[in-house]
Amino acid sequence: MAKHKVIIDTDPGVDDCIALFMAMANPDIDILGITTVNGNVKVEQTEYNARRICEYAWHSGIKVFQGCDHPLKRSVLNAEWIHGEDGLAGQDFGEPANKKSNVHAVDFIIDTIMSSTEREVSIIAIGPLTNIATAFLKEPKIISRINELIIMGGGFNEFGPRGNTTPYAEFNIYADPHAADIVFNLGQRITILPMEVGQQVYADHAYIEKLRDMNLRCAKMAANLLEETAKKLTPMYDKMLAANLSPELGTSLYDPCAVACIVRPELFSGKYGSVSVNTDSRSEKFGMTTFLAGEKRNCLVTYKADKEAFLAFVLEHFRLLS
Ligand code: BDR
Numbered sequence: 001m002a003k004h005k006v007i008i009d010t011d012p013g014v015d016d017c018i019a020l021f022m023a024m025a026n027p028d029i030d031i032l033g034i035t036t037v038n039g040n041v042k043v044e045q046t047e048y049n050a051r052r053i054c055e056y057a058w059h060s061g062i063k064v065f066q067g068c069d070h071p072l073k074r075s076v077l078n079a080e081w082i083h084g085e086d087g088l089a090g091q092d093f094g095e096p097a098n099k100k101s102n103v104h105a106v107d108f109i110i111d112t113i114m115s116s117t118e119r120e121v122s123i124i125a126i127g128p129l130t131n132i133a134t135a136f137l138k139e140p141k142i143i144s145r146i147n148e149l150i151i152m153g154g155g156f157n158e159f160g161p162r163g164n165t166t167p168y169a170e171f172n173i174y175a176d177p178h179a180a181d182i183v184f185n186l187g188q189r190i191t192i193l194p195m196e197v198g199q200q201v202y203a204d205h206a207y208i209e210k211l212r213d214m215n216l217r218c219a220k221m222a223a224n225l226l227e228e229t230a231k232k233l234t235p236m237y238d239k240m241l242a243a244n245l246s247p248e249l250g251t252s253l254y255d256p257c258a259v260a261c262i263v264r265p266e267l268f269s270g271k272y273g274s275v276s277v278n279t280d281s282r283s284e285k286f287g288m289t290t291f292l293a294g295e296k297r298n299c300l301v302t303y304k305a306d307k308e309a310f311l312a313f314v315l316e317h318f319r320l321l322s
């Protein structure tokens, strides 16, 4: 089987780091480049973190590109309160040997898609969608040439909180709703792994210990990252519930779902339709995503993950990365 050629658009980020570890480890994934965006932390830091992560996992040859430093229209939003000031929970990743590229992430995306054959390259987007929307607007020809666009973002729960950042909005969409609107409108062959799917596959204490007990460099780092995040989230559990926000049990493996989905789509169930985004900044529902069943079927919105199989699948990757 030919490998999945992918660009990973990301804002590392604790769960982004685990997603990147998985993608590096998976023998069926060929990472053409990592593009970074403002999100969990500022873009200079997400770029630096991506290079640190590659180096740490013995993949310093992977190219990293810095992208958009602010959302299309709204003000900059970051999530240091959960990912830490440096975006990686203060863990020691060391200094990357590879130097920063001066090619912009948006240009890398456009050039890579335009110079490959049609539907040869997929994009896994696990941060706010600013780079992807900007690339769509700058070179609309890329839209039909992308093989698959796999996105972690949004919330579609009909009963219960719709968001983890506001009661109606999930972080990646809320951090740039206008970009998400462009991407969901224009994109083709989109698969969405929303908040509620990531929250089904959470790493609890026992799982974190399993990772640690593997006694492997990247597995131990993943355990530290997840443990630090759990320490922040657990005291917030009741507060989030009271604020009508969707709280997490353990630490949700949001972004790893997007990587798993490209190689093991059968781990997820979904339905086809389209997605709209509330872009009215005066509305309390700013950034809310809505699933629309109808003739337009450019999005596969997943709603369920096979939890046990998924968690085992994530663990396997750490063995491969050793
Ligand atoms: C998403 O928001 C970020 O904080 C995570 O990295 C993930 O991509 C989950 O809502």
Ligand code: CA
Binding pocket: 010, 011, 012, 013, 015, 016, 039, 040, 126, 127, 255
């Ligand atoms: Ca992310």
